[in-house]
Amino acid sequence: MHAGEYLKVECLKTILAAQVTSPLS
Secondary structure: OOHHHHHHHHHHHHHHHHHHHOOOO
16 A cells, blocks of 8 residues: 555544544534
8 A cells, every 4th residue: 555545544534533523514
């Protein structure tokens, strides 16, 4: 897995976790 792909996945996981923890939408 390329570093870019890993960072992208980590970003998505962080965003999803934030939405689940405190949904604002």
